[in-house]
Amino acid sequence: MQRQWKTLIIIIAIIISIVFLHVTRVLVPFEEAFRGVLAPLGALVSKVGITVHDQAGNVGVDAQCKDRIDELERRIEHLSVDYVQLNALKEENAVLRKTLGFEEQQGYELVIANIISRSVVPNRGFFTIDRGSKDGVELGMAVIFGEGIYVGKVTRIYERTSLVTLTTDPASRVAISKPGEHTLIGLVEGDGNRVAKATLIPQDEVISQNDVLVTSGTEEKIPPDLIVGIVNQVIDQTTDPFKEAVLEPVVQTDYLSIVAVLMPKVLNPEN
Amino acid sequence: MRTGSYIAVSATAVTLGLYQTSLLGALPSWFVYIQPVLSIVVLFFLLKRPQAGYLLAGISGVVSDLISATPTGFSTARLLLTALVIDFAADFIITNRSVYGAAILIVIARLSEYLFLGVAYYFYIFILERELLLQDVATYAIILGMDLVLITGLFLSTSIFTKRFLTIIPFVKSKYG
Numbered sequence: 001m002q003r004q005w006k007t008l009i010i011i012i013a014i015i016i017s018i019v020f021l022h023v024t025r026v027l028v029p030f031e032e033a034f035r036g037v038l039a040p041l042g043a044l045v046s047k048v049g050i051t052v053h054d055q056a057g058n059v060g061v062d063a064q065c066k067d068r069i070d071e072l073e074r075r076i077e078h079l080s081v082d083y084v085q086l087n088a089l090k091e092e093n094a095v096l097r098k099t100l101g102f103e104e105q106q107g108y109e110l111v112i113a114n115i116i117s118r119s120v121v122p123n124r125g126f127f128t129i130d131r132g133s134k135d136g137v138e139l140g141m142a143v144i145f146g147e148g149i150y151v152g153k154v155t156r157i158y159e160r161t162s163l164v165t166l167t168t169d170p171a172s173r174v175a176i177s178k179p180g181e182h183t184l185i186g187l188v189e190g191d192g193n194r195v196a197k198a199t200l201i202p203q204d205e206v207i208s209q210n211d212v213l214v215t216s217g218t219e220e221k222i223p224p225d226l227i228v229g230i231v232n233q234v235i236d237q238t239t240d241p242f243k244e245a246v247l248e249p250v251v252q253t254d255y256l257s258i259v260a261v262l263m264p265k266v267l268n269p270e271n
Numbered sequence: 272m273r274t275g276s277y278i279a280v281s282a283t284a285v286t287l288g289l290y291q292t293s294l295l296g297a298l299p300s301w302f303v304y305i306q307p308v309l310s311i312v313v314l315f316f317l318l319k320r321p322q323a324g325y326l327l328a329g330i331s332g333v334v335s336d337l338i339s340a341t342p343t344g345f346s347t348a349r350l351l352l353t354a355l356v357i358d359f360a361a362d363f364i365i366t367n368r369s370v371y372g373a374a375i376l377i378v379i380a381r382l383s384e385y386l387f388l389g390v391a392y393y394f395y396i397f398i399l400e401r402e403l404l405l406q407d408v409a410t411y412a413i414i415l416g417m418d419l420v421l422i423t424g425l426f427l428s429t430s431i432f433t434k435r436f437l438t439i440i441p442f443v444k445s446k447y448g
Contacts, residue, residue: 004359007325011355014329015348031337038338041285042293049297056299117340118296120303121404126340127296163340171402254297 032159039130039161042116047257054255080212080227080250081147087180088225108223110260111135113143116161123192125152125166125253131261132160142215142222142262149250150174150215150226151259162261166253167196167228174228177216182224184216188247194254196229198245207234207245221264272322284327287311288334296340303406304413309380310421312354314429316361317368317376328354344391344403349384356383370426377422381415 021027113129131137141154143164152172156163165172169190176198177185186201198213211231217224229247236243272280287308295302308331315324332347339346360379365372388405395403406414 003321004355004362007321007358008355011325011348011351014351015345018347034333035337038285038289038334041289042338045289045293046297049294053297053299117292117338119341119404120296121341121406122300122303122410124341124404128338128340161338 028159035158036160039114039116042128043114043130043257046115046117050255050257076230077146077149077250080230081149083212084148084179084214084225084227087178089180107265108262109265110144111137111263112258112260113162115257115259123170125169125172125190125192125194127164127166127253127256128161129164129259129261130161132158132162134159135261136263137162137261138221138263140219140221142226143259144226144262145251145256145259148226150222150228151251151253151256153222154261164259166190167249168192168194168253172196174222175216175218176213176228177224179212179214179225182217184218186213186242186245188213188228191246194249194252196247196249198229198231198247199242201243201245203236203238203241203243205243207231207243209234211245213245213247221262223262226262272320276323277326280323280326281330283311284330285334287327288331291331292335292339304410304417305421306414306418307421308350309353309357309384310377310418310425312350313357313361313373313376313380313422314425316354316357317373317426318429321358324357325351325354341404342395342402344388344395349387349391352387353380353384356380370423373422373426374419377418378415381411381418385411 018027022031111131113131115127116130117128119126129143137154137157139154139157143151143153145151150167152164152166152169153174154162155165167174167188167190170192172188172190174188175184175186176188177183185205186198188196188198191197198207201207209231213228213231215222215224215226215228227250229249231245232248233246234243235245291306291308295306308328312324312328315321315327328350329347332350335343335346357376357380360376364379365375392403392405395401
């Protein structure tokens with residue numbers, strides 16, 4: 001009994017010390033050093049998990065069907081990006097841009113990041129990446145996959161890692177518009193379970209199934225025309241002032257291992 | 272404990288911490304019910320290796336706190352206190368080393384951990400004004416079920432391959448033959 005009471009005192013002392021040193025930021029350099037060591041291991045382990053997940057998903061599925069599904073999903077990704085870029089170019093040619101010189105200087109650059117851990121709580125969508133404030137990442141920056149598919153935004157920063165909240169997480173909010181229009185038409189909120197919902201869409205806004213919705217560019221650090229999702233279903237009650245749309249993400253975030261953080265060039269410490 | 276044992280336990284703890292934070296979220300969803308940290312801590316206490324149990328609990332908690340994607344509610348403290356509860360229970364409640372004893376210990380461990388998590392949840396909400404994500408009671412019940420399967424497997428494997436839980440009856444010739 002004496003040993004256990006001694007151990008209790010030691011544990012309480014350890015806990016109080018950790019809390020005190022963490023709050024006074026004495027432990028921060030050590031925490032960041034350990035994160036720096038654990039992050040590559042986490043990225044490797046996460047990739048192993050995705051491989052296992054992918055193989056487990058293939059069990060019982062005809063190989064040809066699986067290949068066809070993969071091919072079609074890749075085509076949807078590329079076609080969505082091409083569609084958005086085409087509309088954006090059309091808009092740009094049609095309107096005189098007073099800010100063209102400023103926009104050309106502005107630009108964004110990509111910071112490639114590995115996913116090192118993910119949320120295990122059902123109906124919540126987070127993951128941690130191995131880039132942090134040391135790499136120039138800031139709160140609110142957009143995280144994308146591929147050529148411009150919006151995945152989420154940075155919601156917490158450490159020196160070497162950051163937490164990304166996915167579009168499908170109930171706490172996520174992102175302003176949206178139609179491709180190339182850059183006018184705010186609604187808000188995408190996560191609905192849990194890998195689905196998001198576009199809300200506050202005015203009744204006079206024409207939205208139909210298979211429409212692509214993109215970021216509106218009205219939020220700081222999130223550029224316009226990043227693909228948020230494809231409309232799966234429009235929920236329209238004529239008595240409501242707004243309508244809603246169920247969005248299907250273009251990529252399944254469960255299988256992502258590498259993403260990119262969009263950093264405005266003007267915010268790059270090197271510039 | 273020898274230095275080699277400390278290194279082996281520490282490596283195991285880091286591996287388990289990485290499993291909980293990095294691997295679990297990437298695997299198919301039913302893997303979320305398999306959380307072996309407490310089962311292995313219970314096994315160490317059954318083997319009368321309390322230092323190994325505390326070391327494993329502490330290091331895997333630190334790994335979780337550092338790189339987990341979801342708020343962990345100070346895993347290090349929670350796992351260390353749970354290990355302490357297991358220590359008390361192993362010495363004063365479940366004094367025999369049997370499969371049933373191991374099963375009861377893991378139930379005590381998991382329920383204690385859930386209790387500490389509940390305390391952390393309210394602390395986060397009312398003191399820190401932040402969100403702490405909890406899994407629902409049904410999920411925890413299934414995790415407990417998997418814990419029972421895991422500890423049974425670990426206990427039986429340890430008994431068969433190491434004979435550490437064998438009760439030895441000495442063969443002594445009496446004066447009557």
